[in-house]
Amino acid sequence: MIFAGVDVGSLSAEAVLVKDNEILAHSMITVKPNPVTSATLVMDEVLKQTGLNMEDISCCVSTGYGRERIPFAQYDVSEISCHGKGAHWANKEVRSIIDVGGQDSKLILIDENGDLDDFMMNDKCAAGTGRFLEGIAKTFGIHVSELGDLALKGQEAIPISSICTVYTQFDVMSLLADGRTKEDIALGVSESLATRLNKMVVQLGLRDKLCCTGGVAKNKSVVECIEKVTKKEVVSLGDTDPQIIGALGAALYAGEMHLKQLQKEAKLEEIM
The missing domain is CATH 3.30.420.40 (ATPase, nucleotide binding domain)
Incomplete structure (x- = not known):
């Protein structure tokens, strides 16, 4: 399954695709006046890189200032939590x-x-x-x-x-x-x-x-x-671009949320 994260900030927008807990592709653009336009453009770019369509994405989470307005995202999570999740993935x-x-x-x-x-x-x-x-x-x-x-x-x-x-x-x-x-x-x-x-x-x-x-x-x-x-060393995030960390965290949350939804649906089927 493929999961997506899109981060719309005040200066730039980023999108990340994750598959099997690894980054499949990522993209970033300068934001447009409308956050929906920014999210759509950056997501279109990352899908174009991989030859995928939105129908191929199992779950998408949005973050950043425009996160609540992104129509193709199933969930939204604060950029604070997403940066934490993404940074931890890059360096445990x-x-x-x-x-x-x-x-x-x-x-x-x-x-x-x-x-x-x-x-x-x-x-x-x-x-x-x-x-x-x-x-x-x-x-x-x-x-x-x-x-x-x-x-x-x-x-x-x-x-x-x-x-x-x-x-x-x-x-x-x-x-x-x-x-x-x-x-x-x-x-x-x-x-x-x-x-x-x-x-x-x-x-x-x-x-x-x-x-x-x-x-x-x-x-x-x-x-x-x-x-x-x-007076502290700033440690490396490896090969991960620090600018995509928010979008990466959002994609990781998408995977977690999708799994929880599947588990919830499975329990409901057992009850029925």
């Missing part, structure tokens, strides 16, 4: 997860089965999210995916004092006008983001092992800064 030792999303960030604590134990979300400010990095990249005139490599070339991090994304962009423009390098500013931005994320760590605590999920987890500079401020 993981117990703490920092998920830096486009609109918010979360610290998630899970048990040995990958089930949610506790979590905390950042305050309603983009300075601790992927949108913060996106704004800085736009100021530099580069794609956000290039920001991490730029920061790794920095020699001396420029302190970023503003906690507002808009003000930070003005600060960055002023620093550039003063002759400061993009590399040093980018490194300062990474440290600023990691410092804001660490506020959740101080309040909730961490368990070994720690991993990062979401698109920002691909930013090596941010990951290094998280290790620096938390």
Whole structure:
């Protein structure tokens, strides 16, 4: 049987197909204004990769901000639980997860089965999210995916004092006008983001092992800064793209929920 998970976030949408507890295929796109459109497009893409149709999918679970509106999903599960489930699949030792999303960030604590134990979300400010990095990249005139490599070339991090994304962009423009390098500013931005994320760590605590999920987890500079401020190693998720972890967790939940439904139906048949 094949199970699907689709994750519609504020910046990107991902879809994952799982068969026999292994990833069959995955896809990701930039979100469209309508979450249903985003989910449909990313699911169509992953089905196209495999030559499958929706009729071939035994069960689909949606997650993310638009999860309750996806018409082809049988169930929806919070992105917090899905990131926990997906990260645990990728690395069974993981117990703490920092998920830096486009609109918010979360610290998630899970048990040995990958089930949610506790979590905390950042305050309603983009300075601790992927949108913060996106704004800085736009100021530099580069794609956000290039920001991490730029920061790794920095020699001396420029302190970023503003906690507002808009003000930070003005600060960055002023620093550039003063002759400061993009590399040093980018490194300062990474440290600023990691410092804001660490506020959740101080309040909730961490368990070994720690991993990062979401698109920002691909930013090596941010990951290094998280290790620096938390004094914890960020462990690898192996070959699994950290950006698809939410959709992967949703697909894994789809498998569990489908099995429970089959068991429920079997019990009803016995009674009848």
